Amino acid sequence: MTEKAQEALTAYVFLLPYLFTLVIFFVYGFMRTFYFSFTEYNLFEAPSWVGLRNYAAIMTEPRFLTALRNSITFSVVVTTAQTVLSLALALALNQRLRGITFFRAAYYTPSVMSSVVITLMFMWLFQRTGAMNYLLTQVLVFRELIMAFLLGTAVLQGALVWWERRHGFAAAWWEPSLLVTAMMLSAAATVVLRTTGVVAADLEVNPVATPWLNTRRYFPDWRFPSAPIPLEALMILNTWTTAPTFMLLYLAGLQDIPRDLYEAAWVDGASAWQQFRHITLPQLRHVTFLVVTLGLIGTLQMFDQVAVIGDQAPLDSIITLAYYVYHNVFPGGAIPRIGQAAAAAVTLAVLTLAVVLVQRRVVER
Numbered sequence: 001m002t003e004k005a006q007e008a009l010t011a012y013v014f015l016l017p018y019l020f021t022l023v024i025f026f027v028y029g030f031m032r033t034f035y036f037s038f039t040e041y042n043l044f045e046a047p048s049w050v051g052l053r054n055y056a057a058i059m060t061e062p063r064f065l066t067a068l069r070n071s072i073t074f075s076v077v078v079t080t081a082q083t084v085l086s087l088a089l090a091l092a093l094n095q096r097l098r099g100i101t102f103f104r105a106a107y108y109t110p111s112v113m114s115s116v117v118i119t120l121m122f123m124w125l126f127q128r129t130g131a132m133n134y135l136l137t138q139v140l141v142f143r144e145l146i147m148a149f150l151l152g153t154a155v156l157q158g159a160l161v162w163w164e165r166r167h168g169f170a171a172a173w174w175e176p177s178l179l180v181t182a183m184m185l186s187a188a189a190t191v192v193l194r195t196t197g198v199v200a201a202d203l204e205v206n207p208v209a210t211p212w213l214n215t216r217r218y219f220p221d222w223r224f225p226s227a228p229i230p231l232e233a234l235m236i237l238n239t240w241t242t243a244p245t246f247m248l249l250y251l252a253g254l255q256d257i258p259r260d261l262y263e264a265a266w267v268d269g270a271s272a273w274q275q276f277r278h279i280t281l282p283q284l285r286h287v288t289f290l291v292v293t294l295g296l297i298g299t300l301q302m303f304d305q306v307a308v309i310g311d312q313a314p315l316d317s318i319i320t321l322a323y324y325v326y327h328n329v330f331p332g333g334a335i336p337r338i339g340q341a342a343a344a345a346v347t348l349a350v351l352t353l354a355v356v357l358v359q360r361r362v363v364e365r
Contacts, residue, residue, distance in 0.1 A: 030349070037342035042335050054343035064344060066316050067324040071300055071348075073227045074320060075355070078238050079295035085243040086291065087284075090250030092174070099176055104251075111244040119308040122237045126212035136208040144199040145190055152186030153179075213313040228317035234305055242298065246291045253287035254280070293356055300352045321348040 001009075037054055039047035058064040093104050110118070125131045139146065160178045164171035171178060193199045211217075212233050218226045227235070257280065265275045281288075303322035319327070321344060328341035 033342045033345050035342075036338050037346050039339050041338040043338060044335075047339075050339065054339040055347075058340055058343050058347070061340075063316065063319065064324060064340075067319045067321050067344075068347075070227070070231055070319060071302075071321045071351075074231060074235060074238075074302060075296055075299040077227070078235050078242075078299045079292060081235070081239045082243045082246060082295055083288070083291050085239060086246035087250050087288075089243065089247040090254055091280075093247070094251060094254045095172060103176065107247065108244045110241045113241070115241065115304050116308055118237065118241055119305045122233070122305075123213070123309060123312055126233055128209055128211055128214070130212075132212060133208045133210055136210070137205065140205045140208070141203060142201050145194060145201065148193055148199050149183075149186050149190045152189050153182050156182035156185050213309065216314050216317050228314075230309075230313040230317045234302075234309075234318060237305065238299070238302065242295070246295070249287050249291055250284065253284045257283045289360065292359055296355050296359065297352055300348065300355070321351075 036047060038049060038051060040050045040053075041047035089107055093100060093107065127133075157173070157179055160182055161171045161173055161175065164175075164178065190199070211229075213230050215229050217229050219229050219232060220226050261279050261283075262275055265279060270278070301322050302320050303326065306318050306320055306323045307326070309318060315327075325341045325345045325348070328337045328344070330336065
């Protein structure tokens with residue numbers, strides 16, 4: 001055996017566990033699902049061939065169409081939001097600021113937490129008598145004090161940055177150390193304003209009782225391109241938990257961009273926006289393709305957060321294609337509909353593949 005053949009054999013030996021898992025749990029599983037999508041099967045009797053009847057049935061079933069619309073809306077909104085947010089976070093955390101390591105760790109924390117734990121915390125926050133409505137009520141009660149604090153912070157931050165730059169220090173507008181100082185001084189000034197009666201709390205405000213989960217209402221109040229309020233709450237949760245992971249990809253991509261490009265652009269008089277548009281975005285094109293692809297696949301297959309919420313929200317307001325498949329395989333006390341579940345799973349796989357291929361074609365242009 002030649003040396004090249006030995007190297008190839010060694011590679012295949014190391015790949016054998018992965019190939020075994022891929023063939024058994026993915027290739028064989030997909031082939032069985034594809035076969036069941038053309039049969040009538042309930043787990044208790046032998047499957048019988050019915051041709052395309054399952055596909056025709058799900059295309060006329062209101063719950064499947066609702067799940068399809070929810071999945072597409074969820075995927076488009078969350079993928080766009082998490083891509084923009086992760087890029088913005090990476091740009092902010094790519095600066096040479098004091099305490100930048102702490103801020104990178106703080107922003108990445110949501111990604112290492114269990115999605116089930118985060119979803120349970122989310123349910124507690126969005127109950128009718130939960131923390132979200134309580135916080136909104138407090139915002140209305142103390143709105144004058146909050147506005148005074150925010151306005152004071154902005155003014156003091158601007159003054160501190162101007163002072164630093166005047167003395168030769170290249171301070172950014174969002175310099176964390178200066179921002180903390182401005183917030184502390186603004187808080188002290190707000191206390192003085194409240195003590196002297198210039199601003200005051202409004203204790204006559206009625207408590208906020210917005211139903212975030214147990215509702216079928218849409219916001220804005222039209223069906224397309226809007227979404228049910230519980231699904232929009234899930235969008236916020238999913239964006240918050242996934243953006244930090246993609247932020248790391250963008251951060252690695254930003255640090256691989258040669259500094260010579262920015263220096264040459266600066267010498268030629270390019271503004272910060274022109275450098276971002278003509279250097280940063282083109283250099284991050286492959287990272288963006290990876291982020292959008294992973295985002296589309298993950299959002300189209302979103303299941304766990306819907307399953308954990310369960311009866312806390314109306315099923316039609318949060319159901320996705322992945323949960324529709326699960327709900328037909330394990331329908332509680334009813335007979336499983338494996339054929340329709342398999343047809344929906346194949347439809348989801350085809351939809352995911354089509355979206356990724358279209359997105360790849362767009363990025364390659």
